[in-house]
Amino acid sequence: xxxxxxxxxxxxxxxxxxxxxxxxxxxxxxxxxxxxxxxxxxxxxxxxxxxxxxxxxxxxxxxxxxxxxxxxxxxxxxxxxxxxxxxxxxxxxxxxxxxxxxxxxxxxxxxxxxxxxxxxxxxxxxxxxxxxxxxxxxxxxxxxxxxxxxxxxxxxxxxxxxxxxxxxxxxxxxxxxxxxxxxxxxxxxxxxxxxxxxxxxxxxxxxxxxxxxxxxxxxxxxxxxxxxxxxxxxxxxxxxxxxxxxxxxxxxxxxxxxxxxxxxxxxxxxxxxxxxxxxxxxxxxxxxxxxxxxxxxxxxxxxxxxxxxxxxxxxxxxxxxxxxxxxxxxxxxxxxxxxxxxxxxxxxxxxxxxxxxxxxxxxxxxxxxxxxxxxxxxxxxxxxxxxxxxxxxxxxxxxxxxxxxxxxxxxxxxxxxxx
Numbered sequence: 001x002x003x004x005x006x007x008x009x010x011x012x013x014x015x016x017x018x019x020x021x022x023x024x025x026x027x028x029x030x031x032x033x034x035x036x037x038x039x040x041x042x043x044x045x046x047x048x049x050x051x052x053x054x055x056x057x058x059x060x061x062x063x064x065x066x067x068x069x070x071x072x073x074x075x076x077x078x079x080x081x082x083x084x085x086x087x088x089x090x091x092x093x094x095x096x097x098x099x100x101x102x103x104x105x106x107x108x109x110x111x112x113x114x115x116x117x118x119x120x121x122x123x124x125x126x127x128x129x130x131x132x133x134x135x136x137x138x139x140x141x142x143x144x145x146x147x148x149x150x151x152x153x154x155x156x157x158x159x160x161x162x163x164x165x166x167x168x169x170x171x172x173x174x175x176x177x178x179x180x181x182x183x184x185x186x187x188x189x190x191x192x193x194x195x196x197x198x199x200x201x202x203x204x205x206x207x208x209x210x211x212x213x214x215x216x217x218x219x220x221x222x223x224x225x226x227x228x229x230x231x232x233x234x235x236x237x238x239x240x241x242x243x244x245x246x247x248x249x250x251x252x253x254x255x256x257x258x259x260x261x262x263x264x265x266x267x268x269x270x271x272x273x274x275x276x277x278x279x280x281x282x283x284x285x286x287x288x289x290x291x292x293x294x295x296x297x298x299x300x301x302x303x304x305x306x307x308x309x310x311x312x313x314x315x316x317x318x319x320x321x322x323x324x325x326x327x328x329x330x331x332x333x334x335x336x337x338x339x340x341x342x343x344x345x346x347x348x349x350x351x352x353x354x355x356x357x358x359x360x361x362x363x364x365x366x367x368x369x370x371x372x373x374x375x376x377x378x379x380x381x382x383x384x385x386x387x388x389x390x391x392x393x394x395x396x397x398x399x400x401x402x403x404x405x406x407x408x409x410x411x412x413x414x415x416x417x418x419x
Contacts, residue, residue, distance in 0.1 A: 044095070051121045052091045058117025059084040066113070068156040076111075084114020091118050094125040102126040102138045109142070110149060120174050127178025128185075139175050143168055230338050232260050256304065292318045292326030292353075295333060299351065302337050308348040309337065315353055321361060325414045328394045329353070329363045335383045336365030336410040344370040344408065358418045360396070362411070369406030384410070 040048070063084065066077045087108055094101050105119035123142065127135045146167050155163040236257060245253075290298075292315070299311045315321065321329075333351055340349045347367045355361035384400050387410075391398040396414035403409050 040095075048092060048095075051094070051125075052088060055088045055091050055117035055121050058120075059088055059114040062113040062116055065156060069153065072153075080112045080114050083108050083112035084118070087112065087115035087118035091121050094122055095129070098122070098125045098129045099134055099138070102134075106138065106142050106145065110145065113153065120170070123171065124174050124178040127175050128181045132179065135175055135179065139171060143171055146171070229260075229264060230341050232257055232264070290327060290330045291323055292321045292329055295330055295351075295353070298330065298334060298337070302341070302349075305341070307337070307341055308346075310348060310350045312350065312352040315355055315361070320357065321355075321416060324394060325361055325416055328390055328396070328414055329361055329412070331390060332363055332387055332398065332410065332412045333365055335387050339383065339410075340365070340367045340408070343374055344368070345374065346371060347407075355416055357416055359416065361414045361416045363414075364409065364411045366403070366409040367407050387412070 059081075063081050066072065066080060069077075087105065090101060090104070102119075102122040102125070105115060105122040108115045109119045119142075123135075123139060126138055147164050150160060150163050150167070154160060158166070295313070295318075296311070299309050302309050318326070337349060337351070340347065344367045347370055349365065349367045352364040352366075353361070384398075388398045388400075391412050391414065394414055396412060398410070398412040400410040401408070
């Protein structure tokens with residue numbers, strides 16, 4: 001479809017506007033105000049002219065039969081034709097006042113046979129543009145007056161019963177035709193609303209997925225970088241408070257700082273790669289995600305930083321632990337060790353790992369109360385909230401809190417299905 005063939009109606013309606021009814025375009029326009037009357041399209045002008053022409057032809061046919069009516073005064077015949085002409089002219093107002101025109105045509109029809117065509121057009125317009133209750137009352141009143149009308153002014157060519165039955169059938173047919181047109185329009189509007197709701201739901205699902213992905217990346221950044229940056233802080237603090245340390249110790253601390261900064265940069269690149277390539281588990285690039293087998297290296301790294309860590313590893317075959325479960329257990333231990341280093345420096349931390357297929361994997365990280373008061377650390381508790389959510393998403397649970405002796409304990413359980 002070329003650009004000159006397509007026009008955009010107000011409110012986002014796209015298509016050949018002249019082919020659609022103005023009332024339908026008005027309903028499809030989400031920004032259209034209820035007080036604004038829609039302008040006629042080319043289709044509306046064609047339909048209105050056809051209805052006007054039909055009303056005129058039927059009125060002329062009825063006017064030709066007026067001399068054949070016996071006992072009809074000349075003044076009444078003239079009045080009949082005048083009312084018929086006015087009714088044909090009123091057809092152009094059918095879109096603005098469908099109910100009023102239909103009611104008026106019933107009353108005018110009692111005095112004018114020439115207005116019969118305009119009355120049919122008015123009834124059809126009412127059935128198209130208004131709900132069924134208006135059609136039922138107006139159409140029912142018209143049907144009730146049909147026998148009276150032909151009793152007072154019988155048809156010169158057809159029997160009374162035949163003309164009453166034909167008129168009633170014609171009225172019902174016109175009403176049904178108008179209701180069919182209305183139902184098709186209502187179906188189009190309902191499909192539009194359904195498509196709009198589907199688009200809105202799809203957009204909300206996409207926004208929710210994006211938000212969840214960002215939260216997952218934020219948790220991953222916290223879990224990974226907090227550990228590295230804490231090591232940097234510990235060794236930098238040692239250099240700051242012991243400027244007269246031996247050169248070998250200073251060189252070793254500087255090497256740990258350099259290595260930790262390098263590892264932090266590597267982890268940061270890997271996490272940012274998730275934004276570009278999707279799930280880190282499915283990404284072919286970057287370093288492999290840590291699993292339970294990397295727990296020994298994590299404890300050794302903490303010991304090199306000066307922490308006192310005891311590892312009680314009671315899992316017979318760590319390689320048999322599912323990768324997702326092992327990775328979650330690693331992150332729990334990493335975050336708990338980082339918190340112990342920040343909030344209880346100088347204490348001995350115990351990491352205990354037990355479990356078997358079918359029973360689940362339990363990891364416990366505990367430390368006693370610090371020997372001296374430690375100043376509060378900004379942002380405390382955010383990592384544990386993320387770990388709780390991570391464990392819940394993995395199908396497990398995580399508990400943390402202060403022990404009776406003043407220490408702190410983090411205990412997590414993760415499902416480990418049987419092979």
